[in-house]
Amino acid sequence: MCHHCNYQELLTSVKLETTESRLRVLEVVGNNSFPLSAGDIYKTLERSVSINRVTVYRILDLLVDHGIVERLSTGGRSAYFGLAPNDYHQPHPHFYCKQCGQMDCLNPDSLTVKVESLSKTFPGRIDKVEIRVDGICKNCLKQN
Amino acid sequence: MCHHCNYQELLTSVKLETTESRLRVLEVVGNNSFPLSAGDIYKTLERSVSINRVTVYRILDLLVDHGIVERLSTGGRSAYFGLAPNDYHQPHPHFYCKQCGQMDCLNPDSLTVKVESLSKTFPGRIDKVEIRVDGICKNCLKQN
DNA sequence: AGCCAATAAGCAATATAGTTGCATTACAAT
DNA sequence: ATTGTAATGCAACTATATTGCTTATTGGCT
Ligand SMILES: [Mn+2]
Ligand SMILES: [Mn+2]
Ligand SMILES: [Zn+2]
Ligand SMILES: [Zn+2]
Numbered sequence: 001m002c003h004h005c006n007y008q009e010l011l012t013s014v015k016l017e018t019t020e021s022r023l024r025v026l027e028v029v030g031n032n033s034f035p036l037s038a039g040d041i042y043k044t045l046e047r048s049v050s051i052n053r054v055t056v057y058r059i060l061d062l063l064v065d066h067g068i069v070e071r072l073s074t075g076g077r078s079a080y081f082g083l084a085p086n087d088y089h090q091p092h093p094h095f096y097c098k099q100c101g102q103m104d105c106l107n108p109d110s111l112t113v114k115v116e117s118l119s120k121t122f123p124g125r126i127d128k129v130e131i132r133v134d135g136i137c138k139n140c141l142k143q144n
Numbered sequence: 145m146c147h148h149c150n151y152q153e154l155l156t157s158v159k160l161e162t163t164e165s166r167l168r169v170l171e172v173v174g175n176n177s178f179p180l181s182a183g184d185i186y187k188t189l190e191r192s193v194s195i196n197r198v199t200v201y202r203i204l205d206l207l208v209d210h211g212i213v214e215r216l217s218t219g220g221r222s223a224y225f226g227l228a229p230n231d232y233h234q235p236h237p238h239f240y241c242k243q244c245g246q247m248d249c250l251n252p253d254s255l256t257v258k259v260e261s262l263s264k265t266f267p268g269r270i271d272k273v274e275i276r277v278d279g280i281c282k283n284c285l286k287q288n
Numbered sequence: 289a290g291c292c293a294a295t296a297a298g299c300a301a302t303a304t305a306g307t308t309g310c311a312t313t314a315c316a317a318t
Numbered sequence: 319a320t321t322g323t324a325a326t327g328c329a330a331c332t333a334t335a336t337t338g339c340t341t342a343t344t345g346g347c348t
Contacts (some may be wrong), residue, residue, distance in 0.1 A: 019314090039305080052327050055334065057306065059325095073217035073276070097268065109290060110262040113275065118254040123282040124241065131257065132217070132274045138267040140324075156340080161294065161344085196298045201335065203296095221306075222334060 004088035005030055014066040021051055025059045026028070035072050035082035035094065035103045075134045076101055091129075097137035106133065148232035150173055157259045158210040165195055170202045170213070179216050179238065179247045181225035220245055235273075241281035250277065 007026045013019045028041050036044070042056045043064040062080055063069035070084040076099045082105070092108040111131055119126060151170045155162045172185050180188070186200045204225055207213035214228040219242045226249070227234040236252040255275055263270060 017315095023328075037305090054307080054328080055326055071219075073219065075215075075217065089323080095266070095268065095270075106262065110146075110266075111255055111257050111259060111273070113255050115255060118250065118277070122239070122254075122277075124239065124279050125283055126239075126277055126279040127242075128278045129255070130276045130278065132276075133259075133262070133266075133270055134272045134274065135268050135270040141268055161295080163343085165297070181334090198299075198336080199297050 002030060002083075005017070005083070005138065010068050014068055016062070016066055016092070020042075021055055022059050024049055025056060026063060028079050029063075029069055030083050032082075034105055035080035037078045037080050037101075039078065041081065048136065069072075072103065073130065074101070074103060075132070079088075093131035093133060095133045095135065095137070096139055098134055099136050099140040102137055104137070146174060146227075146232070149227070154212050160206070160210055164193075165199055166203050166207070167193065169200060170207060173204075173207075173213055173225050174227050176226075178249055179226035180246075181222045181224050183222065183227065216243070216247065217274065217276065218247060219276070220230060237275035239277045239279065239281070241254055241284055242278055243280050243284040246283075248279055248281070261287055 005029055007023055008018055010026065010030075011022060016022065024045055025041060025138050027130050028044050029036065038060055040059070042051070044138045045051050045056065049056055052134055060069060060071075064071045064081075064084075068084050068086075069081050072082060072094055074096045074098075080094075082094075083089055090108040093106045093111045095104045095106055097103075111133070112130060113131060115126075115129055150172055151167055152162055154170065160166065165273070167190060168189055169185060172188050173180065179233050184203055184205055185204070186197050189195050189200065204213060204215075206223070207229075208215045212228050212230075216224045216226060216238055218224055218240045220240075224238075224247050225235055234252040237250045237255045239248045239250055241247075255277070257273055259270075259273055263286075267277060
């Protein structure tokens, strides 16, 4: 767990009741150093606690809606989940290996984006800018 | 059709035989000013020609593999397709409206990314950088 | 032209990820 | 303890994409 994050507090900070399941889901997401799919999160939880697959999906939706978890698209079919940016975690781009499906967090400064000009002129509402780098990871590269 | 693109030529330029179906799919993708889902492309084609849904998926995969069509992830469940960047079409970010699912192409300069530092140090292979802006489009905004 | 091999397209079945409706359980307030 | 509300479980379902196999089309050859 990130020493800045108390998951219990994180839940109450967005006015969500703490339940065992919510805390477990948030722990799995937060304790992991890279984003995970809903399926990964479910499989991880299943090993230690009893929880339903649908509950995992619902809790993830809930945490995303409340802004403490971020849903990331991939080059593949499923979304991945990580802790949302906050005071202690800057927004940052991710790398997605299209071979093994592993997603990695990149340094916030490794790719920077200038969003001001767009924000000024864009006629709609902008909620988020997602930057994803696609390719083949180091491990998969050396296997070939 | 973009006056720079001859779709027939585009196919032969990547050593793909021209078939009626490939040409039709590429036309729909290329003639559209914003990216479309496989389903949208299929529905469009269906109106005028007889083609199978699976064929559309296969052709899209093929065109993506050959680098003339680009697959874009969305905040939603399906991928969208547009012409891949080439000499006449710079890479550019996209806007995705999470309400209506419309995707729009943004100006190549509206968001710029510095990828050099990452390319130098990143241990894997980088194929693509995808930038997606999520939010609510102008039309959906005024409906509420 | 006719034949053959290779490739493309069609069709049905299947896979995968996520969602919905409704029943059951837990839990907080009274 | 009772009750109302919200969370979770379970089964069925939806949307999107993929697979295996059959049929049709194409291009090269004679
Ligand atoms: Mn991250
Ligand atoms: Mn575009
Ligand atoms: Zn990999
Ligand atoms: Zn919209």
